[in-house]
Amino acid sequence: MISPRFGRLALAPLLIMLVGSVGSAAPPNVIFFIADDVSWNDFGCYGNQAARTPNIDRLAENGIRFDQAYLTASSCSPSRSSIITGRYPHNNGKAAELHQPISVHLPWFPERLRQAGYYTALSGKHHMTSTEPGEGQSGRPTAFDHVDAGRVKGNSGGSANWLQVTQQRPKDQPFFFWFASYDAHRGWDGDGQWNEQAYGPIHRPADVVVPPFLSDDPQTREDLASYYNEVTRFDYHIGVVVEELRRQGVLDQTLLFVLADNGRPFPRAKTRLHDSGMKTALVAHWPDGIAWTGASDQLVSVIDLAPTVLSVAGCEIPETFQGVSMVPLLKDPQASIRRYAFSEHNWHDYEAFGRGVRDGRFLLVFNQRVSLPWQGPADSVRSPSHQRLRALQQSGKLTAAQADVFLAPRPAVALYDTQNDPNQLVNLAGSEPFAEVEERLVGVLERWMEETGDSVPDKLSPDTFDRQTGERLPKRSIDAEGAMTPGEDRGADQINAPGPR
Structure with a gap:
């Protein structure tokens, strides 16, 4: 899978020096393109034959496609907060939970x-x-010289001003852009704002890929097609920015990362610890600073992005960062920076406490609210896709994969072989052939929780939406008095220890 750039082999040692010895050359520009609610395998370069992402695919072809990149939370604001601080959600204080x-x-x-x-x-x-x-x-000091919501008439996807920001930047400074779309968050607006000349033909329901835990029916397919349209709109505006960078002559000096904050807003994805919720696409493109191109199977966490950017920019890395720089991975496809990646599931519309650890092949999930289903957030529960599953449930026609959306009680510990079970449908916990793996990962997870100050409070934030309908509960029915966020009782926001890596 590794393909050295034609004509640049002789420059490889120089590139390695450039990345590894910050300050020896002008610092690179950096852009994060962050999708909203898009699963890792909904880009073409990750194998989806139906969702059109030609611009992301080209960046991956000429950069590095990370195949083992994981979020710390499959929930919008906790995930973004974790990326920007380089810390686990429970180490960010209240930001462990949504909003x-x-x-x-x-x-x-x-x-x-x-x-x-x-x-x-x-x-x-x-x-x-x-x-x-x-x-x-x-x-806090000012983080951004410029902030705008990225929405204009005819494009409420969050990407409307990316080109203008790129064009109007000061030309005598290096730049960092946090370009974050609302695509593909529900409710869908891409269909009504579709620009066929820019985006190509609208996606057809007949062409979408229906995962095994959803119902393959017309309503679900239409739901997925609308989702695909927003993924394509996100991709189109990335392409617009890339072309502008090329026109300005700075594309080669700009480190681009493409990723998402959490999985697609469908059942058994967003808020889940499984790969459909917690695994992210991660594409890195930087012609002047990446020494190889291809697919990387090295384990990375999104908390590694912050120290990576500060490293290549020649900045000191704060002691609060728990991630580790990915610079070695940009130099050498055989390099490794971590053995484990950790993730959390905390309150997002519904009471929850889940933890996950991955070692590159196995995923171990720890659940402290076994009596509650993991049905997904309220916007997903209100979706046609979820309601079609409810109809199948009521008629007793759910498959085993679909039934997991409603499963309660849930196992306290689950172990999955992600290599041979990509959808994580077979729980291997308690299975004798995998007893050693389970024991090892349980020990690693317990050590991580202890060293990072994680905890399970006696009272967690309660449900604020109905689990069946997704409708908001009356305030008088919600008892949040005395609730705490995970790690709050241990002062986890004051703890900088990263735990095992």
């Missing part, structure tokens, strides 16, 4: 870039805040 702020003392990596002379901009979905400073505390 909650990051503890104010924790630095964001764009702050450090800005202080180092970068022009920084956020265009599109933000979804990150800090707590108000307490007595004796200072507020």
Whole structure:
């Protein structure tokens, strides 16, 4: 899978020096393209034959496609907060849960870039805040010189201003752009704003790929086709920015990352610890700084992005960061930076506490709310796809894969061989042939929880939506008094230990 760039073999040692010895050359520009609610295998370069992503596919062909990249949370704001601080969700304070702020003392990596002379901009979905400073505390420094929501009439996908931001940037500074779309978050608006001249033909329901845990019916296929349309719109605007960078003559000096904050907003994806929710596409493109191209099967976590960017920019990495720089992976396809990747499932519309650890082949899931189903967030529950599964449930026609959407009680420990069971449908926990693997990963997960200050509070944030309909519950029925976020009782936001890696 490894293909050295034609004509650049003689430059490989120089490139390695450039990446490994920051400060020896002008710092690179950096752009994050972050999709909203898109699963890892819904890009063409990851094997999806139906979803059109030609621009991302070209970046992958001429860069590195990471095949073992994992999120720390399959939930919008906790995931984004984790990326920007380089920390696990429970180590970010209240931000472990949806729509909650990051503890104010924790630095964001764009702050450090800005202080180092970068022009920084956020265009599109933000979804990150800090707590108000307490007595004796200072507020966070400005992270972004420019912020806009990326929406205009005819394009509410969050990507409408990316080209303008790229064109109007100061030309005498390196830049960092956090380009975050709302595509493909429900409810779908891409269908009504479709520009066939730009995006190509609308996706046909007959062509979509229906995973085994969904119902293969007209309503679900239409739902997936609308989702694919938003994935394609995200891809199109990446291509617009790439062409502008090429026109400006700075594409080769710009490190691009393409990823998503969590899995698709369908049953058994978003908020799940399984790969359909927690695995992310991750494409890196940087002609002047990547020494090889192809597919990498090395394990990475999105908390590794922050130290990577600061490393190549020549900035000091804060002691609060728990991730590790990916620079060695950009130099050498055989390099490795971690043995394990960890993920969390905390409150997102519904009470939950789940933890996961991966070693590259096996996924072990730990669940402390076994009586509750993992049906997905409220927007997914309200979807046609989920409601079609409910109809099958009521008529007793669910397959085993589909029934997992409603399963309760759930196992406290589950073990999956992701290599031979890509959809994680067969629980190997308690199986004698895998007893050693289970024991090892349980020990690793327990050590990680202990060293990073994770905990299971006596009372977690309760459900705020109905689990059957996805409708909001009356406030009078919600008892949140005394609820705590994971790790809050142990002061986990003050703990910088990364745990095993």
